[in-house]
Amino acid sequence: MFLLLMLLFLLLEYVCCNVEAKCLKGYNVALASYYVSTGLSLDDITHLMKSSDVSNSDDIISYNKDKIFNNNVFYFDKINVPFPCDCISDEFLGHVFVYSAAEGDTYDLIAKVEYVDLTTVELLRRFNSYGQNGIPKNAKVNVTVNCSCGNSQVSQDYGFFITYPLRPSNNLHDIASEDHLDA
Numbered sequence: 001m002f003l004l005l006m007l008l009f010l011l012l013e014y015v016c017c018n019v020e021a022k023c024l025k026g027y028n029v030a031l032a033s034y035y036v037s038t039g040l041s042l043d044d045i046t047h048l049m050k051s052s053d054v055s056n057s058d059d060i061i062s063y064n065k066d067k068i069f070n071n072n073v074f075y076f077d078k079i080n081v082p083f084p085c086d087c088i089s090d091e092f093l094g095h096v097f098v099y100s101a102a103e104g105d106t107y108d109l110i111a112k113v114e115y116v117d118l119t120t121v122e123l124l125r126r127f128n129s130y131g132q133n134g135i136p137k138n139a140k141v142n143v144t145v146n147c148s149c150g151n152s153q154v155s156q157d158y159g160f161f162i163t164y165p166l167r168p169s170n171n172l173h174d175i176a177s178e179d180h181l182d183a
């Protein structure tokens, strides 16, 4: 009897968690919180965050009606950028953006400056083969940004989940009040 229960348990665990939980899909669209640093235009951001959900700046504007006026983004503000929430390597939810490298780009610059911490050097290393010799100019770089299918205990009324990189000065209360949410 014990053995039977044990077997059943193992089987259930295999069926429910090992296979499915890796890529439990919720929404197909996620939002990335993009922190706008000085000198970037909406066109630059559109170019970096291009995907099947963003083909031109209007696709970004429609999610930021209160933040973008006459195609101008405010510096030091965060805008929401929609992106497809795919299943990466059958393992986790995310999307791979393709970035065209500029002269002198490094994984560090791409993760921290171009993609404002939406990705990490670790993820860039994992999904790109460029090694010690650096990244050639105009090379295509796979930029993986995680997304979340959320938590079934959180009401769907909240809508999309946002991938929100924490900046050094952030705390839960600041984020909540910026986004008009309850901490």
Ligand SMILES: *[C@@H]1O[C@H](CO)[C@@H](O)[C@H](O)[C@H]1NC(C)=O
Residues within 6 Å of the ligand: 127, 128, 129, 130, 140, 141, 142
């Ligand atoms: C980017 O990802 C694609 C698809 O997985 C892969 O074929 C390609 O080699 C990767 N690029 C680099 C530079 O490693």
Ligand SMILES: *[C@@H]1O[C@H](CO)[C@@H](O)[C@H](O)[C@H]1NC(C)=O
Residues within 6 Å of the ligand: 092, 118, 119, 120, 123, 146
């Ligand atoms: C993204 O997800 C992968 C797989 O779960 C994880 O290894 C990685 O640490 C995550 N990266 C970020 C920046 O959250």
